[in-house]
Amino acid sequence: MSTRNPILFNDIPAESGLRRALEMHPLDIVAEVRASGLKGRGGAGFPTAMKWQLAAAAEGATKYVVCNADEGEPGTFKDRVLLSDFADLVFEGMTIASLAIGATGGIVYLRGEYTYLVAHLESVLARRRQANLLGNDILGRKDWNFDIVIHLGSGAYVCGEETALIESLEGHRGEPRNRPPFPVNTGYMGRPTIVNNVETLCLAARVLARGATWFRQYGTHASTGSKLFSVSGDCAKPGVYELPMGITIADLLVEVGGLGAKAVQVGGASGHCVPSRLFDRTLAFEDAPTGGSIIIFGQQRDMLAVARNFMEFFVDESCGQCTPCRYGNSVLLDGIERLEKGTCSIRHLNELKALGETMELASKCGLGQSAPKAFLSIIEHFHDEVLGREPPHFAA
Amino acid sequence: MLPAQQARLAADIAELADHHGRCRSALLPILQGIQRDHHQISDFAMQEVARQLDIHPVEVYGVVTFYSFLNTGREGRMVVRLCRTISCDMQHKDRIARQLENDLGIKFGDTTSDGRFTLQWAHCLGMCDQGPALLVNDQVFTRVNCEQVHEILENCRKTFTASGHVLTTGHGHGTAKEAFAR
Ligand SMILES: Cc1cc2nc3c(=O)[nH]c(=O)nc-3n(C[C@H](O)[C@H](O)[C@H](O)COP(=O)(O)O)c2cc1C
Ligand code: SF4
Ligand code: FES
Numbered sequence: 001m002s003t004r005n006p007i008l009f010n011d012i013p014a015e016s017g018l019r020r021a022l023e024m025h026p027l028d029i030v031a032e033v034r035a036s037g038l039k040g041r042g043g044a045g046f047p048t049a050m051k052w053q054l055a056a057a058a059e060g061a062t063k064y065v066v067c068n069a070d071e072g073e074p075g076t077f078k079d080r081v082l083l084s085d086f087a088d089l090v091f092e093g094m095t096i097a098s099l100a101i102g103a104t105g106g107i108v109y110l111r112g113e114y115t116y117l118v119a120h121l122e123s124v125l126a127r128r129r130q131a132n133l134l135g136n137d138i139l140g141r142k143d144w145n146f147d148i149v150i151h152l153g154s155g156a157y158v159c160g161e162e163t164a165l166i167e168s169l170e171g172h173r174g175e176p177r178n179r180p181p182f183p184v185n186t187g188y189m190g191r192p193t194i195v196n197n198v199e200t201l202c203l204a205a206r207v208l209a210r211g212a213t214w215f216r217q218y219g220t221h222a223s224t225g226s227k228l229f230s231v232s233g234d235c236a237k238p239g240v241y242e243l244p245m246g247i248t249i250a251d252l253l254v255e256v257g258g259l260g261a262k263a264v265q266v267g268g269a270s271g272h273c274v275p276s277r278l279f280d281r282t283l284a285f286e287d288a289p290t291g292g293s294i295i296i297f298g299q300q301r302d303m304l305a306v307a308r309n310f311m312e313f314f315v316d317e318s319c320g321q322c323t324p325c326r327y328g329n330s331v332l333l334d335g336i337e338r339l340e341k342g343t344c345s346i347r348h349l350n351e352l353k354a355l356g357e358t359m360e361l362a363s364k365c366g367l368g369q370s371a372p373k374a375f376l377s378i379i380e381h382f383h384d385e386v387l388g389r390e391p392p393h394f395a396a
Numbered sequence: 397m398l399p400a401q402q403a404r405l406a407a408d409i410a411e412l413a414d415h416h417g418r419c420r421s422a423l424l425p426i427l428q429g430i431q432r433d434h435h436q437i438s439d440f441a442m443q444e445v446a447r448q449l450d451i452h453p454v455e456v457y458g459v460v461t462f463y464s465f466l467n468t469g470r471e472g473r474m475v476v477r478l479c480r481t482i483s484c485d486m487q488h489k490d491r492i493a494r495q496l497e498n499d500l501g502i503k504f505g506d507t508t509s510d511g512r513f514t515l516q517w518a519h520c521l522g523m524c525d526q527g528p529a530l531l532v533n534d535q536v537f538t539r540v541n542c543e544q545v546h547e548i549l550e551n552c553r554k555t556f557t558a559s560g561h562v563l564t565t566g567h568g569h570g571t572a573k574e575a576f577a578r
Contacts, residue, residue: 071522072519074520075481075483076520077524079522080522111522113536115534116534116536152425152428155464155466155518156463157519171420171424174463189421232483232524232525232527233486233524238526269481295482295483297486305485309482312480313519319462
């Protein structure tokens with residue numbers, strides 16, 4: 001059994017998932033996805049079938065399928081590859097989802113940075129309309145009407161959060177909403193809406209094509225199937241890799257030519273920094289989860305500079321709606337500056353840790369809840385490197 | 397702004413609203429269109445959008461100021477955005493940054509006096525395996541080295557015609573298609 005490219009990058013006939021779904025009852029489609037154990041690949045790992053089932057059960061003639069193509073997490077670029085090389089598979093997944101939940105409208109929320117993909121995506125959509133893979137009475141199934149539009153973002157990371165994304169689609173500032181209500185009941189325009197990551201939708205199409213049992217042979221019990229990893233940083237072969245869920249960091253480093261690394265950032269700026277002595281940890285929801293971002297740091301890297309880069313990102317990208325995040329990120333950045341200058345007391349460092357933990361608990365959305373993680377894990381694992389620094393010598 | 401310019405802008409906005417619809421969910425596509433064609437969303441533009449969509453101008457202002465690709469102040473016709481996030485940082489984005497500043501004669505956040513170029517920082521552009529990465533308007537360039545900074549900017553300059561209009565967002569290496577061919 002090959003463990004490379006088993007599911008997404010595998011040569012499976014186009015539209016075979018869609019054709020199988022066409023013969024099925026919507027409830028059976030959801031049941032197949034449930035049996036596969038598929039969990040969302042956007043980061044949070046929410047069971048896809050549960051989301052679909054809730055939206056299917058929600059009242060209303062108008063429902064939406066939203067493909068989250070905002071891909072803003074630092075170090076993530078696998079959705080770009082899917083959109084450029086596997087656009088049909090993305091749309092196939094959305095179309096299957098529309099049948100499962102009874103949606104008539106599909107929206108791809110594409111980050112503004114990927115505007116250059118629009119022409120390609122529009123041409124694929126036009127071809128699909130011609131082939132009756134979109135439109136009215138899709139593939140001859142009566143009353144299955146569904147079409148997809150592309151909506152561009154405008155440079156705001158927080159809009160990847162699903163309720164902020166919906167706010168943005170509705171023409172508002174991309175500020176996350178309180179939940180409940182959840183989008184599956186009250187989503188775009190107040191209608192039942194599923195928001196799924198690009199990769200999740202592609203995997204769902206594969207599940208329909210080959211069946212849940214086939215899908216489950218890859219990955220672990222709690223994290224079935226494969227995962228796309230966007231690998232960058234200090235390694236010989238950066239790029240996108242499809243590997244089974246549950247692979248250890250050490251094995252992944254062998255694949256990508258990253259042996260001898262000092263640390264790996266798992267899950268982007270919102271993720272954890274894992275030092276080399278913990279490289280036997282597995283990349284899976286039950287251990288070290290990642291939306292796909294893997295950034296490798298060689299021995300020469302200054303981990304405090306890494307923490308600073310991530311913290312500057314969050315200071316910039318916080319939407320400012322709630323205090324722990326708006327204020328906390330700036331205070332943590334200030335703390336990093338003190339560490340750089342060698343002027344941070346241990347007492348102050350402990351305060352920063354407590355602040356980080358408060359942010360994890362008290363922030364309104366995932367951005368503020370995960371913003372301190374990189375800092376906290378770097379402080380924990382690279383204590384000796386970070387404390388007692390000599391102040392930098394400034395050129396007059 | 398001259399009355400004739402205002403009338404032209406208002407007509408452009410009306411056209412965008414015809415195309416995208418006169419509802420709240422059309423607001424972002426309309427604003428993106430104004431930004432693309434006029435390199436700025438001025439007070440007048442915000443008022444005009446508000447009038448056409450029948451919402452309060454403050455609502456429009458709130459949206460424009462939220463998104464980093466929308467701007468109330470005037471931007472250059474070419475916006476160069478260099479990725480500053482960690483993977484590009486480790487691939488020497490600082491050298492590219494200095495070269496851009498030298499070749500454009502401006503600092504990050506500024507616009508050249510001829511109104512052609514604006515230089516900005518960006519966060520991760522999704523090209524981390526091929527850094528340093530930058531965008532020029534919508535076009536992405538990857539594995540940029542210092543010499544290519546000059547080439548990229550020269551190619552941009554060639555696209556400005558005598559009348560100062562942009563023909564296209566540039567040619568040359570590193571088009572999206574090439575970048576995907578891993
Ligand atoms: C700040 C923030 C940014 C996010 N960005 C993205 C993103 O770019 N793409 C994505 O699929 N999910 C992103 N998410 C997760 C979404 O909120 C949502 O959980 C996901 O789209 C659900 O899809 P899935 O169940 O298929 O994973 C983000 C979450 C947060 C808190
Ligand atoms: S946690 Fe941050 S990004 Fe999320 S709502 Fe609060 S301020 Fe906004
Ligand atoms: S870090 Fe520069 S493109 Fe991702």
